[in-house]
Amino acid sequence: MSGRIGVRKTYKLYVDGDFPRSESGRTYPALDHRGEVIARVAAATRKDLRGAVRAARRAQPSWAARTGYNRGQIIYRIAEMVEDRAAVFAAQVRMAGVAAAKARREVFRSIDRLVWYAGWADKYQQVIGNLNPVAGPFFNISVPEPTGVVGVIAPEAPALLGLVSRLAPVIVSGNTAVVLASERWPAPSVVLAEAMATADLPGGVVNILTGPRSGMAPYLASHLDVNGIDAYGADEDMLAGLEEAAAAGVKRVVGPPEGRIAWMDDRTAQSPYAIAAFTEIKTVWHPKGL
């Protein structure tokens, strides 16, 4: 036996393209399904959250201004990075007690979902928008635009596929995101952040915070520089709190459907309407004439 000691990873936040610790210096233990500590994970605070929102806001105009073609390439590149580390992701997913074969399927489905959404970047506008046949001599067109900065309360489980399924439709249109990662199973989201950081995704487009969510989530929903909330990861109580907090800024909260979500089912777990949910329809009129 060589007696080599393994090198353990520090699980940090992902903000503005960097991997900082929490400003508070706090961490919390991430456990595996047997209750054993896998790692100490950064416990983000409201101050970290404010920084993440600032980074997301800064990054948003230029991310939205990129061509759909380019955003599609970058999201496809994230898929490439996840594929490359599929074994690492599967190992992280397994920590939640998921059997090996099932963990691999979740990773592969996550990759495929990223590829699926990547392809929408330069197409969803054609499906969601249209020319309007108004009764007069006007050119009149409705197009979807990204709403801005979106807070994503990631599903607690499946930590990887749930996050990918909700995050990809948010950013593909040109939104930037502040994600509150699965509190119970944070490790896959940290590895996903590492894949994103090496996939040409500009800093600030996706920001991922780990840590206790009950304090951060309503704050994220009430933050006036956040335009929308994806609350698929919220239970009924948290959802009500988020909706109440969101009212001050008239921002929409997209809650989970009632009942179990079939995350592996492509027909229901992925949709261009999930992209549309965080876009604004802008209608432009112009007269026609000589």
Next chain:
Amino acid sequence: MYDQTSERTPARRGEVVPSGLDYAPSLEAVDQVSIDESYDLWIDGKPSPPAANRYFPTVNPATEETLTRVAEGDGEDVDRAVAAARKAYNGAWGKMAGKERAKYLYRLARMLAERSREFAVLETLDGGKPIKESRDVDLPLASAHFFYYAGWADKLEYAFPGLDTRPLGVAAQVIPWNFPILMLAWKVAPALAAGNTVVLKPAETTPLTALAFARLTAEAGLPPGVLNIVTGGGGAGAEAVAHPGVDKVAFTGSTEVGKLIQKRLAGARKRLTLELGGKAPHIVFEDAPVDQAVEGVINGIFFNQGHVCCAGSRLLVQESIYDAFLDRLKVRLASLRVGDPLDKNTDVGAINSRAQLDKIGALVEIGVAEGAEMYQPPCALPERGYWFAPTLFMGVSQGHRIAREEIFGPVLSIMTFRTPVEAVEKANNTPYGLSAGVWTAKGSRILWVADRLRAGVVWANTYNKFDPASPFGGYRESGFGREGGRHGLLPYLRGGS
């Protein structure tokens, strides 16, 4: 339906319209309108007295005369209305094929067009808007809205491929007083086309055309309970939106009330759309066609006395043409005819209510106190009724309350800019995002500006155009969800948003 303002040649610079040569009054006849002594609620296809037996007066804001008394609904009435709507949803309406629903909506469109004159007069009597507008805008558009959505009722599966297009159930809809019958059409037509049933709460000051429409639905043979109308004040509206038997809430009104509704519905798992206030920027570049831009700006703020959520209430003029443009605006302002809404020549009618008049007056006073320069043309206002002269504010800064708050009256705040970037920055410097206007002769600039404006509707080289096929609705604190067009179906479909 696009002739929303008079198409008179704008006055030349410096020209003063001599008042002695103004048109003789041309009053619309009111004899085709009969108003009952009192109105009950409309529940389950028939008039229904309110549980508490309370009625409130509705007045003609141009004369302050009471027109009639209208039932004041309460929680018990809302209960009955929701129960009737649920019964219709579970029964006749819910089981009806889309193509049959379509025929009812087509009928309503046709009947509204037939009775357009009567409805227009009633609208003007109850709300104070010029007959020219209720006749040429509100009624034709309301009828067109029903006609448009009628055609969707049996084609929903083609509207959004792959989407669950089943209806939601019972919709509670609360509408404002600025376009009473048109807002009814915007709310009711898509809801019914999608297969929902409705409990509608009209505005307190303008309930009459909704009640007349209720009678029309009976004539059309619409099954009882499909459309129920609970008149009353804010209390009835609050009861309706919070009712546990309601699946969907749609509200058009102030941002303040919209926030209260959103908060109230937290955790209720009802679908919600909000169409709220605005403080729309109206940008005029130095190369704009000036005569048209002046007409657009005037129409943008004085249409319907400025009681328009998408009113172009912040004018941004490029500095190089500011003086000349202002001169033209003042001349045009002086030629606006303010007065009797029933006069077919009237451009600016009565303010909808005493409360709204007070609110406009208070904000205008604040504008003066904050140091902006006010201009009102010489303008004789009738002695009785609620009136406010068309008003311009110059020297307005972005921090002034008249540049930030929705006045909802005939008051325009004027600011300047130098570069396109500055124009866009100032335009977007508001918590609202409902609409915006831009005037320039340069096509590429129109598209550049339109891309950057954070507003749900952008009118380029035109303003205040509406069409059933065209989605309408706001960004940010102007709300969420769209009304009109294909997108206007989404709030009423199960898979929509």
